Amino acid sequence: MEPGRKSSPGFAEQCRQLTEARAEFAWLRAGSVVVQQQSLRDFAQAMANFVAGTHGRPGFRKRGKHEGFRIIAVKATDIRRLSRNVGEVRIPKAGWIRFRWSRPVPDGVKSFRVTRDRAGRWFIAFAAIPQPIAAPRTGEVAGVDRGVTVSAALSTGELLIVPALRDSEKARLLRLVRKLARAMRRSKRRCAVKAAIARLKARETDRRKDWVEKTSTQLAQRFDVIGVENLKIRNMTRSARGTKDAPGKNVRQKAGLNRAVLAAGWGGLVTLLEHKAPGRVVKVDPAFTSRRCSACGIVDRRARESQAVFRCRSCGFTGNADVNATRNIRDIAAGHAVNARGGDRDAGPVNREPRLVPPLA
Numbered sequence: 090m091e092p093g094r095k096s097s098p099g100f101a102e103q104c105r106q107l108t109e110a111r112a113e114f115a116w117l118r119a120g121s122v123v124v125q126q127q128s129l130r131d132f133a134q135a136m137a138n139f140v141a142g143t144h145g146r147p148g149f150r151k152r153g154k155h156e157g158f159r160i161i162a163v164k165a166t167d168i169r170r171l172s173r174n175v176g177e178v179r180i181p182k183a184g185w186i187r188f189r190w191s192r193p194v195p196d197g198v199k200s201f202r203v204t205r206d207r208a209g210r211w212f213i214a215f216a217a218i219p220q221p222i223a224a225p226r227t228g229e230v231a232g233v234d235r236g237v238t239v240s241a242a243l244s245t246g247e248l249l250i251v252p253a254l255r256d257s258e259k260a261r262l263l264r265l266v267r268k269l270a271r272a273m274r275r276s277k278r279r280c281a282v283k284a285a286i287a288r289l290k291a292r293e294t295d296r297r298k299d300w301v302e303k304t305s306t307q308l309a310q311r312f313d314v315i316g317v318e319n320l321k322i323r324n325m326t327r328s329a330r331g332t333k334d335a336p337g338k339n340v341r342q343k344a345g346l347n348r349a350v351l352a353a354g355w356g357g358l359v360t361l362l363e364h365k366a367p368g369r370v371v372k373v374d375p376a377f378t379s380r381r382c383s384a385c386g387i388v389d390r391r392a393r394e395s396q397a398v399f400r401c402r403s404c405g406f407t408g409n410a411d412v413n414a415t416r417n418i419r420d421i422a423a424g425h426a427v428n429a430r431g432g433d434r435d436a437g438p439v440n441r442e443p444r445l446v447p448p449l450a
């Protein structure tokens with residue numbers, strides 16, 4: 090803390106201030122005190138997480154961007170189903186609100202969150218801890234890595250790409266962005282253009298989230314152990330800019346939207362994988378994974394012919410550079426998994442103790 094600065098008020102003090110502020114401001118009074126207190130509690134938790142070092146610093150909320158609230162201490166009688174597709178939930182100050190019953194509401198649900206995205210769509214999410222996905226018990230290990238031009242490469246040779254906007258949609262987005270730049274501030278037209286942009290971007294986000302969910306589920310179902318690069322010690326050899334030895338192509342193109350989409354897909358994929366396959370994701374040191382030949386094991390910094398092609402000058406192995414890297418990741422991950430069972434744990438840093446499920450006899 091800076092000298093001379095008082096410490097910020099804690100949760101109890103903030104609640105007292107809230108009561109005062111509600112007495113003074115009608116607009117604040119119009120809102121639910123339960124919701125307002127809950128956001129103070131969430132903020133206290135966020136600060137505690139930040140101080141503990143497990144999470145980043147909580148940021149400010151922006152109108153139109155981070156709209157939503159959380160309701161806790163939900164009773165079973167607060168939720169009811171009206172028909173196959175329609176449910177209703179009791180929300181303080183708002184009464185019974187209908188929602189689309191898109192999936193089963195978990196038993197004994199204690200809280201839910203209502204959000205509104207930038208495209209103006211409302212969502213309700215009931216909090217539940219999902220069951221992890223069972224391992225296939227085949228003993229199969231996969232290496233997964235973020236590729237240069239693909240979202241994820243698999244050691245099986247599969248290249249996975251996050252569905253982005255189609256070319257026609259990208260062109261429309263570009264037109265809208267230009268239109269926005271010309272629109273007068275606070276004009277009706279500006280609002281309309283902004284909403285249209287938000288809808289297009291929401292479409293992109295929806296596709297990415299869908300891809301991340303499906304891909305992470307499939308990986309967790311197909312493989313016992315999944316090796317990924319440990320991003321904390323990630324080297325930059327696979328950035329779009331490339332290295333001195335292997336300069337990237339289409340740098341400008343990759344530097345923009347494209348790369349952001351790929352990156353967002355990849356980050357989400359690893360996070361969800363760890364949730365869905367706890368203890369089965371092995372994070373490996375990425376050193377040399379892109380420059381080692383997965384066939385003969387020789388580290389050759391000039392084997393990377395281009396961003397896309399790996400050609401070993403020692404054994405002649407030629408293949409997709411991303412896939413070559415994932416095979417190295419797979420082999421390291423397999424080594425870690427075996428070592429975790431066998432005893433020798435000098436294979437390098439791992440965040441989580443890997444657990445290799447033995448195949449069924």
Ligand SMILES: [Zn+2]
Pocket residue numbers: 382383384385386387401402403404405406
């Ligand atoms: Zn080789």
